[in-house]
Amino acid sequence: MIPQYASALLISDLHLTPSMPLTAQRFFDFCEKDAPKVDSVFILGDLFEYWVGDDAALHSPFQQEVKRALATLSTKVKTYYLHGNRDFLVGDQFLSKTGMTLMSDPSKVTIAGSEYVLCHGDSLCTADIGYQVFRGWVRKSWIQKLFLRLPLHWRRSIASQLRSNSGAQYQRSIKSSIKGAQAKTDVTLEACAAVLAAQHANLLIHGHTHLPAHHQEHLKNQEWQRWVLSDWDLDHPESGRPRASALLIDQNGVRYADLIKS
Numbered sequence: 001m002i003p004q005y006a007s008a009l010l011i012s013d014l015h016l017t018p019s020m021p022l023t024a025q026r027f028f029d030f031c032e033k034d035a036p037k038v039d040s041v042f043i044l045g046d047l048f049e050y051w052v053g054d055d056a057a058l059h060s061p062f063q064q065e066v067k068r069a070l071a072t073l074s075t076k077v078k079t080y081y082l083h084g085n086r087d088f089l090v091g092d093q094f095l096s097k098t099g100m101t102l103m104s105d106p107s108k109v110t111i112a113g114s115e116y117v118l119c120h121g122d123s124l125c126t127a128d129i130g131y132q133v134f135r136g137w138v139r140k141s142w143i144q145k146l147f148l149r150l151p152l153h154w155r156r157s158i159a160s161q162l163r164s165n166s167g168a169q170y171q172r173s174i175k176s177s178i179k180g181a182q183a184k185t186d187v188t189l190e191a192c193a194a195v196l197a198a199q200h201a202n203l204l205i206h207g208h209t210h211l212p213a214h215h216q217e218h219l220k221n222q223e224w225q226r227w228v229l230s231d232w233d234l235d236h237p238e239s240g241r242p243r244a245s246a247l248l249i250d251q252n253g254v255r256y257a258d259l260i261k262s
């Protein structure tokens, strides 16, 4: 059971990697300056670009630096994390050193008196049947155990192959003029309605789709609000859309905090 908090910052999809130093620096600044202003911080998955095992992190100065930033933050505020589709192998060994508490996906939390359902978001993309089949397999613990026993260079090459496949599919769906292809990588109303009904709630927060927005939605006689977190990218100015934001919840309500301007 997660305790209630008066205020929270929620982030996801930072995709931290040494090859995106400006994004990583904004995360370190976030841990030092922004996050300690609230009671609780929730990281809703895909904090890392990829994760092939806690043992690999021991050899990565970058991942050790992220670990130290989180550990310091966890001494100041309560920190929570749930797995994304890229970093679902982040394990107890790493997490225990960050001081973060692992949440299940979905989880219900009370912030400033309202109940929110939190999830990464990939489980809501139910129009993408191929992905859901893949997700079902890679989330099986015996598959994960087998993978983690492979030599590190095999794991890295499998992870990189999977990333380039999903990246190519994402690019195709963005460029596609066919509405169906875009909808395939977004959440479905049916999945949102189902997760909220199961959790007895009507406020949903997730990341994953990289489509930050506040939605008022309904299906049959069920109504809800949904906030989508932004991904972060300060390292590709040529994309014309540098981005880093968090969702801030306190007694004044829910709003996006732009971490580029502040």
Ligand SMILES: [Mn+2]
Binding pocket: 013, 046, 084, 085, 086, 120, 122, 207, 208, 209
């Ligand atoms: Mn994701």
